[in-house]
Amino acid sequence: MKTISLTVNGKAVTAAVEPRTHLADFLREGQLLTGTHLGCEHGVCGACTLLIDGSPARSCITYAVACDGAEITTIEGLDEDATMRRLRDAFSREHGLQCGYCTPGMLITARDIVTRLPDADDRRVRFELSGNLCRCTGYVGIVRAVRRVIEERQKNGSAARPEAGTTPGTSLGPVGSGHARTMPANGPIKRQMATATTTAPAAEPTRSPSGQAKPGMEIRQSFTVNHPPDRVWAFFDQIDQVAACMPGASLTTPPRDDHVAGKIRIKLGPISADFAGDADIERDAANKRGVIRGGGLDTRSRSSARGEIRYALFEEKGGTATRVEVDVGFTLTGPLAQFSRSGIVNDLASRLTAAFAQNLRVRMDRAAGGSPAEPEPSTEQTAELNAGALVLSVLWARIKSLFGALFRR
Amino acid sequence: MKPAQFDYERPSSVAEALDLLRREDLFVKVLAGGQSLGPMLNLRLVQPDLLVDITGIPELKRAEPDSDGITLGACITNADIEDGRAPDVTGGVLPAIARGIAYRAVRNRGTIGGSLSHADPSADWVSGLAALGAEAIIRGGPQGDSGRRTLPIEDYMVGVFEAALEPGEILEAVRIPRLSARARWGYYKICRKTGEFAHAIGAVLYDPERSVCRAVIGATESTPLVVADAAFLFGDRPSDNLAATYDTAAAARLLDRKGMTDPFERQVHLAALRRAVDRASLQ
Numbered sequence: 252m253k254t255i256s257l258t259v260n261g262k263a264v265t266a267a268v269e270p271r272t273h274l275a276d277f278l279r280e281g282q283l284l285t286g287t288h289l290g291c292e293h294g295v296c297g298a299c300t301l302l303i304d305g306s307p308a309r310s311c312i313t314y315a316v317a318c319d320g321a322e323i324t325t326i327e328g329l330d331e332d333a334t335m336r337r338l339r340d341a342f343s344r345e346h347g348l349q350c351g352y353c354t355p356g357m358l359i360t361a362r363d364i365v366t367r368l369p370d371a372d373d374r375r376v377r378f379e380l381s382g383n384l385c386r387c388t389g390y391v392g393i394v395r396a397v398r399r400v401i402e403e404r405q406k407n408g409s410a411a412r413p414e415a416g417t418t419p420g421t422s423l424g425p426v427g428s429g430h431a432r433t434m435p436a437n438g439p440i441k442r443q444m445a446t447a448t449t450t451a452p453a454a455e456p457t458r459s460p461s462g463q464a465k466p467g468m469e470i471r472q473s474f475t476v477n478h479p480p481d482r483v484w485a486f487f488d489q490i491d492q493v494a495a496c497m498p499g500a501s502l503t504t505p506p507r508d509d510h511v512a513g514k515i516r517i518k519l520g521p522i523s524a525d526f527a528g529d530a531d532i533e534r535d536a537a538n539k540r541g542v543i544r545g546g547g548l549d550t551r552s553r554s555s556a557r558g559e560i561r562y563a564l565f566e567e568k569g570g571t572a573t574r575v576e577v578d579v580g581f582t583l584t585g586p587l588a589q590f591s592r593s594g595i596v597n598d599l600a601s602r603l604t605a606a607f608a609q610n611l612r613v614r615m616d617r618a619a620g621g622s623p624a625e626p627e628p629s630t631e632q633t634a635e636l637n638a639g640a641l642v643l644s645v646l647w648a649r650i651k652s653l654f655g656a657l658f659r660r
Numbered sequence: 661m662k663p664a665q666f667d668y669e670r671p672s673s674v675a676e677a678l679d680l681l682r683r684e685d686l687f688v689k690v691l692a693g694g695q696s697l698g699p700m701l702n703l704r705l706v707q708p709d710l711l712v713d714i715t716g717i718p719e720l721k722r723a724e725p726d727s728d729g730i731t732l733g734a735c736i737t738n739a740d741i742e743d744g745r746a747p748d749v750t751g752g753v754l755p756a757i758a759r760g761i762a763y764r765a766v767r768n769r770g771t772i773g774g775s776l777s778h779a780d781p782s783a784d785w786v787s788g789l790a791a792l793g794a795e796a797i798i799r800g801g802p803q804g805d806s807g808r809r810t811l812p813i814e815d816y817m818v819g820v821f822e823a824a825l826e827p828g829e830i831l832e833a834v835r836i837p838r839l840s841a842r843a844r845w846g847y848y849k850i851c852r853k854t855g856e857f858a859h860a861i862g863a864v865l866y867d868p869e870r871s872v873c874r875a876v877i878g879a880t881e882s883t884p885l886v887v888a889d890a891a892f893l894f895g896d897r898p899s900d901n902l903a904a905t906y907d908t909a910a911a912a913r914l915l916d917r918k919g920m921t922d923p924f925e926r927q928v929h930l931a932a933l934r935r936a937v938d939r940a941s942l943q
Binding site for chain 2: 253269270271273276291292293294295297300303306307308309311312313314316317319360363378379381382383421422423424425426427428440441442519520521522551552587598599602
């Protein structure tokens, strides 16, 4: 807990807050100021917009602890504000609201528009309102209400002096940050996360997904290794060896009857997920192709992934090399899926494949008894993939030169 | 939609911030406005042990123009740039980019350094500052608190959500060159809704007095495609009327080299660059 002192609607407030409490929850739950509404809680819908040091800000992605010393004005604090009174009248007159959920945020944004942009036309008003979503009105009435107030102000001059704390400041930096005092540390900083002891998940059985819907993501990758197809195929039979080539992956139990259980840690910048799950492998030795079907769960984010990997080996360079083609189809559900942007997932997948191919080559060189061209991985479990991080840069440069023709990156 | 627990510190100097960032036993994240990190925290996609809020550090909120350009501290906000509180040395280029970022309520807290370090491929500053030829000034590292190194912006983003920061380093400022009066600039962002993540970004800078001709195709699936010498996109003869000699086929070859094969992706990215070129052209 941290102790903060701030001004809320002109009143001094001192309170102990958890750092993770966002400003809207602090106001609604702690100060009982429920006029600030919460919609999406990730900065998109605008319902929680209020004034921090006189400028509009999102209270759902601003933590209360970061507002120490700041002046907060919510919709309740603008009851007597002359501009807000005009806006309220105009919203009523022009049908600027129906259910009222977006209205507090709309009014705060509208007040910012009419005071900051006294000449805004319809187009500009719409541009400025684009960060506040309304599902009832179709915006026409809201835009009209804002324009009415702009016109009134142009005709009659702006209203009397606004309330203290409701005009924007002139200092640089994020609004609310101008008063920052160093926070006295109270007690040592704790490790918040349990260390990654991913317990075996209660993953659903992963039998053939017959009649399964089309996977959400499909990715095709290929790479070449300088070993004949027979040897690559034999290597693919050693599931533990193959798993060890996958960055961040390891088996949790020894494989049996083409059934494997394991886990994989994937890291993308600050996001990391530990998927644990199991899979079944079907192999067609005659055609040197196979299918891996499975799924896994990231217990931390409670996201799950299900899908299949089809792979096939093709002879290259007169039988001395093998091209491995991989088709991955998967569906991600849960919180991580909300974030999935297909391009980013593709980028991650191509990095994973490239790292996998590189590790595979090293292991196969070693198994073939030749002196490996690359330093051997120091541990059996390959390091997690930290996509794009500099720790990978040396390896990355090699991958790029090795697979430059294939990946064209 | 509530974040997992984290600790919070608000240091008052870069040295104090670096001390916290050197903690190897903790997952430490810098908070520089939190307009991208906040959503990720609320969605529990990111679960740090400690947030280091650097917005209380005065030296990260400076805006220092000189004859060659301007140094903007990492915690200068998009609204500071939009409103001109941070002086403009680019003839309106920076305020125009800033105004197109997300929404006003977000711009009031979102910072230039935070956006660059978050390294989202769709972010405006990643592409816009690369086109302007800006540089990242990084503090800390092996030389300790006073250590400094400089990187071109296009080298600062190394991958999706990954900036070129070593442990114990922090982005201190961005250095933006002053454009000459003759400079021509075009920027075009394709999004489905105002303020949303860009689907494609095109940017062109032609500043003959400084012998600069740069182009960027951004909002790709990873780092933007930055062309430091873009004269070949204009038949090696760039002029004030850039559109007259613009060679779409040469731009398409850039996409080939980047490995962008999806026809729709190619189309929107080429359209964004084409429209940026049109905007930059004197007609």
